Amino acid sequence: MPPAIETADLVKEYGDLRALQELSLTVEEGEFFGLLGPNGAGKTTFINTLVGLVRKTGGEARVFGYDVETEYQQARDAIGVAPQEFNVDRFFPIKEVLQHKAGYHGIPEEEAAERADEVLKRVGIYDKRNERFDWLSGGMKRRLLLARALVTDPDLLILDEPTAGVDVQLRHDLWDLVTELNEEGTTILLTTHYIEEAERLCDRVAIMNEGRKVTVATPDDLKTRGTDTISVRLESSITSSAAADLESELAAYAHGVEPSPAGDGLDVRVDDGGSSAPRLLNDLEARGYEIADLEISRTSLEEIFVDLTRSEDRTVTRSSASDAEDAVDDVDNENDETEAMEADTGDETAEPSEPEQGGVV
Numbered sequence: 555m556p557p558a559i560e561t562a563d564l565v566k567e568y569g570d571l572r573a574l575q576e577l578s579l580t581v582e583e584g585e586f587f588g589l590l591g592p593n594g595a596g597k598t599t600f601i602n603t604l605v606g607l608v609r610k611t612g613g614e615a616r617v618f619g620y621d622v623e624t625e626y627q628q629a630r631d632a633i634g635v636a637p638q639e640f641n642v643d644r645f646f647p648i649k650e651v652l653q654h655k656a657g658y659h660g661i662p663e664e665e666a667a668e669r670a671d672e673v674l675k676r677v678g679i680y681d682k683r684n685e686r687f688d689w690l691s692g693g694m695k696r697r698l699l700l701a702r703a704l705v706t707d708p709d710l711l712i713l714d715e716p717t718a719g720v721d722v723q724l725r726h727d728l729w730d731l732v733t734e735l736n737e738e739g740t741t742i743l744l745t746t747h748y749i750e751e752a753e754r755l756c757d758r759v760a761i762m763n764e765g766r767k768v769t770v771a772t773p774d775d776l777k778t779r780g781t782d783t784i785s786v787r788l789e790s791s792i793t794s795s796a797a798a799d800l801e802s803e804l805a806a807y808a809h810g811v812e813p814s815p816a817g818d819g820l821d822v823r824v825d826d827g828g829s830s831a832p833r834l835l836n837d838l839e840a841r842g843y844e845i846a847d848l849e850i851s852r853t854s855l856e857e858i859f860v861d862l863t864r865s866e867d868r869t870v871t872r873s874s875a876s877d878a879e880d881a882v883d884d885v886d887n888e889n890d891e892t893e894a895m896e897a898d899t900g901d902e903t904a905e906p907s908e909p910e911q912g913g914v915v
């Protein structure tokens with residue numbers, strides 16, 4: 555079985571901006587995969603490229619082996635996507651919205667109605683089935699987006715910030731539901747700004763920054779990339795110059811030694827707090843310091859994430875007249891894509907466009 559998602563050197567340029575920069579990423583079938591990155595990192599662009607809403611500038615993208623452009627329909631039929639924005643037809647009862655979606659993917663009418671009921675029950679808004687989207691609460695709208703993604707029984711479920719702005723109860727409900735779906739075999743690609751969410755749910759995460767893949771790792775592996783801090787409280791106070799002396803004396807294993815904010819001890823940064831603490835205690839005692847207390851704290855995933863995603867420039871440098879012409883073409887493409895997205899925001903029952911003109915989520 556080919557990977558659920560496979561991209562090689564994927565590039566997307568919006569005019570002068572490189573939103574995706576040679577992004578190569580593989581998500582295996584059955585994985586729960588997280589895509590993390592600060593605002594503007596390119597996560598939504600990556601998703602939109604997979605579902606045919608954005609036309610790539612270069613590189614390759616496949617979903618279960620199907621090229622997302624030349625084999626658009628096969629690739630698209632395998633994907634259910636719950637986007638960040640509420641792009642639902644507001645004028646139909648929500649059950650009909652789901653039936654239209656299923657119909658668009660070739661599911662016969664009767665089966666579409668059954669599936670709509672089934673997914674509405676699964677996400678917990680079956681009793682709202684005859685209401686219009688506008689009349690739902692924010693949390694119910696999120697549930698509906700998930701129901702719509704599920705109505706085609708996709709092998710790959712893409713969730714673009716599904717828990718943004720939802721209450722704690724719904725967040726937990728969504729976590730349980732997507733975990734269950736993943737256990738049933740659905741591959742999941744999740745983008746989120748909640749590090750805790752990625753840590754809790756994902757087998758692996760890719761960290762993106764400014765259109766590039768910074769790293770791919772399990773959450774546990776990522777955590778080992780940070781340093782630990784050993785906070786030692788001493789029986790007597792310590793001066794900055796004494797701490798500076800210690801920093802050079804302990805340089806073999808300590809990356810930094812600073813007086814603690816309260817002035818009654820030291821904060822010592824090391825790779826592995828557990829194995830370095832006994833050595834540190836010996837070294838301090840050998841220098842006449844009396845230890846009152848010791849605590850080890852680990853760098854949080856959030857701190858590691860912030861460290862990995864520092865800013866760079868990603869403006870495309872264009873030097874020739876022909877490049878400038880390409881840029882004009884790109885702007886035209888953007889117009890196509892904007893139209894596609896606007897169409898998508900509106901009526902899903904509209905005739906599907908070819909991927910070149912932008913697909914329909």
Ligand SMILES: Nc1ncnc2c1ncn2[C@@H]1O[C@H](COP(=O)(O)OP(=O)(O)OP(=O)(O)O)[C@@H](O)[C@H]1O
Nearest residue numbers: 568571573591592593594595596597598599600888
């Ligand atoms: N249609 C477009 N035209 C021009 N620039 C765009 C377009 N869509 C996205 N961009 C730019 O591409 C970059 C990547 O945006 P994208 O929405 O993919 O980031 P993201 O990681 O999903 O961000 P967020 O976490 O804020 O949702 C941003 O600089 C954004 O302004």
